[in-house]
Amino acid sequence: MKISKTRFINYIRCNRYTALDEIYRDQSKAVVSFTDDPELEDLIGEENREKVSYLLDDMFDEEDEDMLEKEDPQMDTMLPYYSQIEILAGAAIQKRFKGDVIYSLDTYQQKRFEHEIEGFNFYCFLDGYQEDKNTIRVFEVKATTSKKFKEITYKNNDDEKVPLFDYSPEGILMLQEDLFGDVNDEYNKKIARLKNRLTKEGRYVYDISYQRFVLERSIQTGKEIKYYLVVLNSDYIHEGLVNERNEPIYGDDIVTLIDVSSLTKKMMSIVEEDISIVIQRLNTMNANPVSLGGHCQRKDTRQCKFYPICYKHIPEENSIFTYIGGHNGFKDEAGQKHERFDLINEGLVHATDIPVSWLNRDNNIIQRQVIDSDIPYYHPPKIRAGISILKYPIYHLDFETFPCPLPRFKGEKPYSQSLFQYSIHIEHAPGVCDKDKDNYSYIATKHIDLRKDLIEKMLEVIKEDGGSIMVYNQSFEQTRLKEMAELYPEYRSRLLDMVDRLFDLMYLLRGNQKMFSPLGFDKEESKGINFYHNKLNGSFSIKKVLPIFSNLTYKGMGISNGTEALVTYARFPMMDQKTFELKYNELLEYCKQDTWAMVKILDELRSI
Numbered sequence: 001m002k003i004s005k006t007r008f009i010n011y012i013r014c015n016r017y018t019a020l021d022e023i024y025r026d027q028s029k030a031v032v033s034f035t036d037d038p039e040l041e042d043l044i045g046e047e048n049r050e051k052v053s054y055l056l057d058d059m060f061d062e063e064d065e066d067m068l069e070k071e072d073p074q075m076d077t078m079l080p081y082y083s084q085i086e087i088l089a090g091a092a093i094q095k096r097f098k099g100d101v102i103y104s105l106d107t108y109q110q111k112r113f114e115h116e117i118e119g120f121n122f123y124c125f126l127d128g129y130q131e132d133k134n135t136i137r138v139f140e141v142k143a144t145t146s147k148k149f150k151e152i153t154y155k156n157n158d159d160e161k162v163p164l165f166d167y168s169p170e171g172i173l174m175l176q177e178d179l180f181g182d183v184n185d186e187y188n189k190k191i192a193r194l195k196n197r198l199t200k201e202g203r204y205v206y207d208i209s210y211q212r213f214v215l216e217r218s219i220q221t222g223k224e225i226k227y228y229l230v231v232l233n234s235d236y237i238h239e240g241l242v243n244e245r246n247e248p249i250y251g252d253d254i255v256t257l258i259d260v261s262s263l264t265k266k267m268m269s270i271v272e273e274d275i276s277i278v279i280q281r282l283n284t285m286n287a288n289p290v291s292l293g294g295h296c297q298r299k300d301t302r303q304c305k306f307y308p309i310c311y312k313h314i315p316e317e318n319s320i321f322t323y324i325g326g327h328n329g330f331k332d333e334a335g336q337k338h339e340r341f342d343l344i345n346e347g348l349v350h351a352t353d354i355p356v357s358w359l360n361r362d363n364n365i366i367q368r369q370v371i372d373s374d375i376p377y378y379h380p381p382k383i384r385a386g387i388s389i390l391k392y393p394i395y396h397l398d399f400e401t402f403p404c405p406l407p408r409f410k411g412e413k414p415y416s417q418s419l420f421q422y423s424i425h426i427e428h429a430p431g432v433c434d435k436d437k438d439n440y441s442y443i444a445t446k447h448i449d450l451r452k453d454l455i456e457k458m459l460e461v462i463k464e465d466g467g468s469i470m471v472y473n474q475s476f477e478q479t480r481l482k483e484m485a486e487l488y489p490e491y492r493s494r495l496l497d498m499v500d501r502l503f504d505l506m507y508l509l510r511g512n513q514k515m516f517s518p519l520g521f522d523k524e525e526s527k528g529i530n531f532y533h534n535k536l537n538g539s540f541s542i543k544k545v546l547p548i549f550s551n552l553t554y555k556g557m558g559i560s561n562g563t564e565a566l567v568t569y570a571r572f573p574m575m576d577q578k579t580f581e582l583k584y585n586e587l588l589e590y591c592k593q594d595t596w597a598m599v600k601i602l603d604e605l606r607s608i
């Protein structure tokens with residue numbers, strides 16, 4: 001059996017994955033067990049077949065359609081950019097190290113290594129491989145940025161916070177221990193985080209550690225072997241240079257190399273142990289349920305494919321996951337903390353399975369009262385106090401953005417949220433706003449830099465009249481306005497004035513210390529939620545809130561969420577005129593719905 005890096009990383013998740021994967025791939029021909037020590041009868045018996053068919057029912061529907069394979073239009077949209085990152089990385093490696101460099105978008109052109117253990121062939125393809133007289137260098141390219149690595153700090157012996165990684169004189173990010181050799185316990189704690197394959201940085205370290213393991217077991221060489229992660233440089237700012245085809249030109253510093261040679265060395269014993277575990281799992285193929293936990297990577301881009309099967313018993317609404325802050329666990333009467341996954345594995349899956357006496361957060365107590373009584377909760381004095389500080393006209397504002405992995409326009413960084421659309425509804429006096437006549441929209445219809453045009457049009461609508469600018473989830477719009485203020489100094493004061501006038505409608509529902517403390521509420525009360533409804537299911541997203549306050553819904557709209565919006569914008573250049581007009585109007589309607597939703601929600605809150 002051949003085992004790639006991706007497959008290996010899935011197989012190491014838990015005891016069940018290998019067997020589910022076998023059933024998924026071989027369907028009724030799959031041979032799996034439901035015990036750790038199966039006899040022949042356990043493998044071919046009727047009971048076994050019945051259990052397999054039960055699992056198959058959760059994987060394929062009656063038409064044999066795959067129910068686990070999910071479309072990911074955002075990923076499809078970003079793929080060309082990911083490929084371009086690999087090309088940029090390859091070119092940067094070649095310039096820096098000379099010698100023979102092998103890199104290619106075509107996996108089969110990449111350098112490949114294979115190592116056999118107990119009949120299983122573990123293999124790897126390398127994104128980049130370079131060899132010169134004395135050294136072999138291995139590169140793993142990741143479409144992430146250096147930010148998450150540069151932000152890891154630890155306290156040194158003088159009690160100062162210092163970064164775990166720093167630049168070498170050659171401009172390569174390196175661990176403190178490799179640069180200066182001086183480490184302490186605090187440092188080692190952070191290293192432990194990097195060695196954990198389930199942390200957001202550790203996953204990349206684990207990937208390249210697997211490559212190292214396979215490579216070093218399959219070649220004999222006296223050369224030194226170095227290992228690098230190649231990621232996007234989070235500080236890189238695009239200068240706006242373009243080629244004759246109007247495509248951005250990037251400097252070599254668009255990518256950052258992170259030297260993980262010593263780190264991956266520390267990982268070898270872990271990978272070796274994991275290989276033994278995977279082999280044992282492959283030899284056993286036990287499909288019985290296992291404990292749920294971090295290995296499922298719930299709600300992560302790497303969420304396990306078999307999530308719908310293993311989490312089938314968790315209610316979709318009002319489960320234990322509904323509790324706000326529930327990831328911090330729950331404390332019983334004796335003060336003992338219970339982690340959320342431990343409780344799930346003990347069978348406490350519904351929100352009401354948690355004893356009321358274990359709910360120590362005020363918000364959770366409110367949530368529980370609403371779940372038990374099915375009567376919505378309101379905090380009228382806070383809601384009214386919040387509304388009382390609004391200034392008219394209110395400009396209800398919403399932005400749509402394209403988080404491009406590679407900067408497209410001047411001043412952008414990797415993954416900048418590139419503005420392409422706004423919708424504004426002007427509410428002249430309480431409740432005085434026409435859905436159509438008071439709506440102003442802008443969409444960048446071409447993939448050229450139209451941000452200045454967008455800003456100018458927006459500033460024609462939003463006057464310097466002190467009116468509140470209402471948004472939903474302030475930090476997003478605030479950050480975009482500040483970025484534009486940096487980029488266009490001529491509009492700086494107008495844009496920063498807008499920042500000062502922002503009012504977050506979500507705070508009226510969710511509570512917020514900064515908004516409510518100055519209004520005379522104490523710290524705890526300010527932080528607490530002002531509204532809760534059974535249908536929120538722990539989320540205050542506008543999509544959840546709107547149907548509670550009106551008969552409006554996003555369901556059935558041509559574009560019904562932010563991902564569909566950005567994918568539509570990304571596909572504009574590929575559309576024929578008819579499709580473009582249809583999609584343009586759908587995009588208009590979607591963003592308009594977001595600001596109209598704010599008008600309606602605010603109006604309902606006034607009657608409380």
Ligand code: SF4
Nearest residue numbers: 013014296304307310
């Ligand atoms: S969902 Fe979790 S428990 Fe189920 S196979 Fe995946 S990792 Fe294992």
